[in-house]
Amino acid sequence: MSSPDPQVRAARNQSTSSVGSGTRGPVVAVTGAASGIGALLTARLAASDEIKQVVAIDERRGECAAARWQILDVRDPAIAEKLRGADVVVHLALDLDLETDAAARTAYNVRGTQTVLTAAAAAGVHRVVLCTSAMVYGALADNELPLSEDAELRATAEATGVGDLLEIERLARRAPRAHPGLNVTVVRPAVLVGGVDTALTRYFESPRLLVVAGSRPAWQFCHVDDLCSALEYAVLEKADGELAVGCDGWLEQEEVEELSGIRRMELPSAVALGAAARLHRIGLTPSPAGDLAYTMYPWVVSGSRLHDAGWRPKYTNEEVLAELLEEVSGRHTVAGRRLGRKDATAAGAAGATVALLGAAAVVRRARKARRRI
Numbered sequence: 001m002s003s004p005d006p007q008v009r010a011a012r013n014q015s016t017s018s019v020g021s022g023t024r025g026p027v028v029a030v031t032g033a034a035s036g037i038g039a040l041l042t043a044r045l046a047a048s049d050e051i052k053q054v055v056a057i058d059e060r061r062g063e064c065a066a067a068r069w070q071i072l073d074v075r076d077p078a079i080a081e082k083l084r085g086a087d088v089v090v091h092l093a094l095d096l097d098l099e100t101d102a103a104a105r106t107a108y109n110v111r112g113t114q115t116v117l118t119a120a121a122a123a124g125v126h127r128v129v130l131c132t133s134a135m136v137y138g139a140l141a142d143n144e145l146p147l148s149e150d151a152e153l154r155a156t157a158e159a160t161g162v163g164d165l166l167e168i169e170r171l172a173r174r175a176p177r178a179h180p181g182l183n184v185t186v187v188r189p190a191v192l193v194g195g196v197d198t199a200l201t202r203y204f205e206s207p208r209l210l211v212v213a214g215s216r217p218a219w220q221f222c223h224v225d226d227l228c229s230a231l232e233y234a235v236l237e238k239a240d241g242e243l244a245v246g247c248d249g250w251l252e253q254e255e256v257e258e259l260s261g262i263r264r265m266e267l268p269s270a271v272a273l274g275a276a277a278r279l280h281r282i283g284l285t286p287s288p289a290g291d292l293a294y295t296m297y298p299w300v301v302s303g304s305r306l307h308d309a310g311w312r313p314k315y316t317n318e319e320v321l322a323e324l325l326e327e328v329s330g331r332h333t334v335a336g337r338r339l340g341r342k343d344a345t346a347a348g349a350a351g352a353t354v355a356l357l358g359a360a361a362v363v364r365r366a367r368k369a370r371r372r373i
Contacts, residue, residue, distance in 0.1 A: 028235055029055040029086040029125075031074050031116060032093030034062030036195065037131070041090060041228045042067050050236055055086055058093070074112040080119035088235050090129040091116045096161040098199060098286040109164040113171050121179035129234045130172050131227075132165040134188045134220075134244055139297040145218060145250070146302040149188075149242045158290025160199050185234045187227070190246030190301060193324045194224030199291040204324055205331045208265035209257060212272045215296035217253040221320035222246040226313045230306055239309035244301035247317040259318060260325055269296075 028045055032038035033056035045051045046066035056067035057074065070082040074093040083089060093112055095105050113130065120128050137147050138154035157163025172184045191200045203209070211217070222245055230245040257264055277289040303313075315323075 025050040025052045026087035026235065027053045027055065027085055029057060029083050029089045030067075031057045031089070031091045031112075033064070033067065033069075034058035034060050036092070037224060037227060037231075038090075038092040039063065040224060041092065041231055044228050044232060045235065048232070055082070057082060075108070075115050077115060077119065079115060080122045083119055083123035083125055086120075086123065086125050088127045088129065089116060089120045089125050090131075090231060090235060092131055094131070094164075096164075096198070098160060098197065098202075105161065106164050106167075109161075110167050110171075113168050117171060117175045117179070117182070117184070121175070121182045126181065127183045127185065127235075127237070127240075128175070129185045129187065129231060130168060131187045131189070131231065132168055133162075133192075134190045134246065134299055134301045135159065135162050135294060136165050136169055136188060137299050137301070139293040139299045141216060141297050143298050143300075145298050146220075146300040147244070148302055149244050149305050156290065158288060159294060160287060160291055162290070183240065185240045186242050187230055187234055188242065188244045188301065189222040189227045189230075190220040190244075190299075191222060192224060192227065193221050193320045193327070195327075196224065199287045200294060201324060201328065202287075203295055204260065204262070205328045206262075209253075209260070209262050210272065210292075210295065211253060211264045211266045212269050212292065212296045213266050214269060216298060217256075217295055218250045218298035218300050219253070219256050219317065219321070220246045220250040220300040221315075221317050221324070223313070223315040223320050223323070226315055229314070230311060233306060233309060233311050239306050239311065241305060243305050244303050245306060245313075246301055246303055247313050247315055247320060248303075249317060250298070250300040251317050251321070256321065259321055 028051055030038055030042045030045070033042040038058070039062050042054055042056050042062065042064045046054045046064055054067040055070060056062060056064060057070045057072065057079065059071065059073055061069050061071060072079060072082065074091070091113060095108050097105070117128060136153045136155050137143070137151055138156070140154060144151070153166065153169060155162050155166060157166065169186060172186050175184050176182055192198065193201065227245055230243060233239045234243060251259070253264070273289050273292060276285070276287070276292055279285045280288045
């Protein structure tokens with residue numbers, strides 16, 4: 001994970017701090033608080049003079065000693081009692097791991113969100129902050145550049161985890177009607193960078209950047225530190241509703257190639273999508289063909305609501321791309337599948353076209369191997 005700012009580091013390293021040293025502001029519960037974005041946000045809020053107390057919820061205890069820890073699964077209805085006394089809940093206990101079984105991932109993500117929303121209402125919490133992704137807008141050739149927060153959600157469930165995120169968005173819209181008095185804010189980050197592993201970060205681990213002929217990519221990133229600051233804005237009610245977050249502006253594909261030094265490999269749409277679908281179907285790669293759309297067409301967001309509230313990103317797209325490239329240096333990915341050093345050497349020798357998509361030869365070898373089993 002990328003280094004958080006000094007204030008966050010100070011909060012994370014406290015070992016004997018008393019809980020709830022702040023005297024002003026809300027009591028905030030954070031789910032998924034032991035790792036990833038949840039850990040960063042927990043530490044950030046615990047260090048803030050504007051937060052009275054942080055209740056950290058996870059299946060294991062994390063590092064932030066300044067928070068009050070509650071150890072349980074977010075799908076457990078007993079979470080309602082743990083949320084009693086909280087003013088705001090930030091729900092970050094999501095599983096979007098590429099390697100997780102899709103059915104198990106959906107069961108966890110949707111059930112967990114349903115339980116947290118219901119429990120929050122029962123506990124008298126007045127605001128829940130959910131985090132999905134700007135991917136819910138869909139990556140389409142006719143998307144405006146940039147998209148406003150009010151743009152229609154036109155994504156489908158064909159990309160990794162997007163079906164779960166769309167269902168979470170539906171739950172967010174229904175919750176205030178089902179639970180009067182409960183406000184829900186949804187934060188939608190662009191391509192997230194900083195200790196995260198997604199199909200989109202793995203795109204930059206490939207020996208060549210796949211470009212589908214006739215496509216119009218536009219790259220917008222979101223640093224995890226900027227996401228945490230946006231979540232803090234939502235917690236403090238400085239902005240509400242649907243909030244898109246990312247770096248200002250975007251990078252064209254040619255700019256990404258120039259900045260990264262990675263050359264492109266251009267393929268016809270039918271070849272790229274067909275090969276990606278086949279490789280995923282036989283279990284050779286974790287990414288479905290739907291992930292490719294997000295590297296083909298724009299889904300850049302304006303972030304106007306946060307900007308109107310006074311929020312600004314610390315990072316530029318160029319800076320976040322540089323950090324991503326440093327983070328993935330030494331990793332080798334072919335069609336979304338991580339390769340070991342030996343596999344990567346063989347893939348490089350085989351040529352970029354075969355390495356990137358596997359093409360027909362890889363599919364045939366996999367099928368033959370299956371028949372021999």
